[in-house]
Amino acid sequence: MVFKRKMYDKLKQWKELSGGSSAVLLEGARRIGKSTIVEEFAKNEYDDYMILDFAKEGKNVKNNFLENMNDLETFFRNLFLLKGRSLKGNHCVIIFDEVQLFPQARQAIKYLVADGRYEYIETGSLISIRKNVTDILIPSEEYRIKMYPMDFEEYLWAMGDNVTFEAMQSAFQHRKPLGDAIHRKIMQKFRTYMVVGGMPQAVNAFVEGKTFAQIDFIKRNILSLYEEDLAKYDTENREKASVIFKKIPEQLENKNSHFRFSLIDKNARYQNYVDAVSFIAEAMIGNECINVTKPEVALELFADRSNFKLYMGDTGLLVTQIMRNREDTEEDLYKALIFDNLGINQGMIMENIVAQMLKAAGHDLYFHEYQYLPEGAIKEQKYEIDFLAVKKKKICPIEVKSSGYTSHKSFDYLGKKYQMKMQDKYIVYTKDLKYQDEIMYIPLYMTMFI
Structure with missing residues (x-):
């Protein structure tokens, strides 16, 4: 099933504003639905389209890029011969799928856009990883958009629910509670979204009425896929990215969720692992939250990257990662999570979903810890703000x-x-919205409006 995604409107906006003067590059973790939405967009918005999937294309197609960029007439003639068809119509698009696997195609965008006969959409994961940009000139004619797992609104669309979002948004804007009955109903939907997650395959299985055990099986396969990617990286770099990724649940159970390298190896040091952590964040399978030494508007200037938290990119995958270490059946665990009576640390699941929603809303993730001497206290106490965002400077x-x-x-x-x-x-x-002491108390599901 092709779900309605917000990315479709972003692609439309690019198409209108660009008018053929740039390609668009959609980047995000694997299995979040990039290829599906791009093909759906091409089908609906163009006369014709062609997909070059660089996970499958043979040597001849790739050699055509290497040999004929200085002669585009020959390039297109050969491409159509090799693909066994041409493009019909005045307004056509060529999709470069999994473009990170063949960086030279990405470099060719400069010449193809200048040529002007077709438009171009690229999709990829691990786009900015060093080996995928080595020795290529990244085209300035490339407009980049980040794509994330399905958010709560997209999940509601998948469920055929077009009323809940507007009710939540109105309550948030007017700082008015929804009322207990409505809040409880939305909270249960949100808990279900949290545990199913935003991976389209998992959401599709839920829509089709599959069991939680079957949904969990799909998510385990996605986790295995990520672990294979990390293992390939580890082989090349002798780093520990796969271990770090597997340890995310254990790290989030720490006090304040701070990442402790001692949980990986008692002799581990940040400088030996920094590239592995960056790889997980750049692959968009994890969300890094950095400590800032001072809460100033230019947060990045005060970033202390050696003190960080690492969240899972999709909370549904975090739930599955947690499940791997428990003996209960998936069915019982999922139901317990949804109905809020599970004995595990639900705080880390909540913190993870908040990080995920803030990231999808366009915020970079920062936190701040500081010491302060409260009135009447003998010594300074340590305090922490979970997340810092910047609004209106x-x-x-x-x-x-x-x-x-x-x-x-x-x-x-x-x-x-x-x-x-x-x-x-x-x-x-987890409770209904209230505004008190100049503080907005908002239910989890309203985080997307911050």
């Missing part, structure tokens, strides 16, 4: 609470310590 702190607990000392002392004015302060938790 002001800092916007975000705290995630796994219970209905509503303490906000970390916000109060942050303002006092740095004498700063904050834009909006959010506590993300």
Whole structure:
């Protein structure tokens, strides 16, 4: 089934604004639906299209790129002969699928766009990894868009639900609670989304009424695919990316979720693992959240990359990763998670979904830890803000609470310590929306509106 995705409108926008003056490159983790949405877009928006899938194309097609870029008449004649067909119509597109596997095709975009007879869409994962850009000139005629797993709104569309999102959005904008009955109903839908995840294959299985065991089987296969990619990287770089990826659930169970290399190897040091961590983040299968030493608007200037958290790119995959180490049946575990009566650390699942939603909404992920001497205390205490965003050139702190607990000392002392004015302060938790003490308390599912 082809699901409605927000990426479709982004591709439409590119097409209208570009008018053939650039190619578009869609990058994201594997199995998030890039190829599917691109083909659907090509079918609907062009007279004709052709797919070059570089995971499957033979030597002859690749050699055509290497030998004939200075003679595009010959290039197209050979391409159509090799593919056994030409493109019909005035407005056609050629799709370069899995372009990271043949970087020279990406380099050719410069000449193909200038030629102007067709438009070009590229898809790929691991696009910016060193070996995929070595010795090629990255074309300036390339407009890049990042694609993520299905978000909660896309999941609701897949379920045929076109009313829940508007109700949530209206409540958020007007700072009005939805009411207990509605909140509970949406929260249950959101919990189901959290455990199924945003991988289109898993969502499709859920829509078709498959069991949670069958859905989990699909997600295990995706995790295995990611682990194979990481193992290939490890072979070439003698790094530990696969171990780091497998350890994400264990790391998130730490106090404050901080990444501790001692859990991998007692002698491990950041400088020996930095490339492996970057690989996971750049492959978009993990979301890195970096500590900032000072909560200033230009967050990246104060980034301390040696102090970080690492979240799974898709929370549904995190749930499956957790399941691997438990003996209960998938059916029982999934139901327990959905109905909120599971004894595992649900805080890490909630924090992971908040990170995922913030990332999909366009925020880079940062957190801040600081020390402050509260009135009447003898020594400084340590406090932490889970996430920092920037809105209207002001800092916007975000705290995630796994219970209905509503303490906000970390916000109060942050303002006092740095004498700063904050834009909006959010506590993300499991209860209905409320606005109190200049803080927005929002249910998990509203994180996408921050």
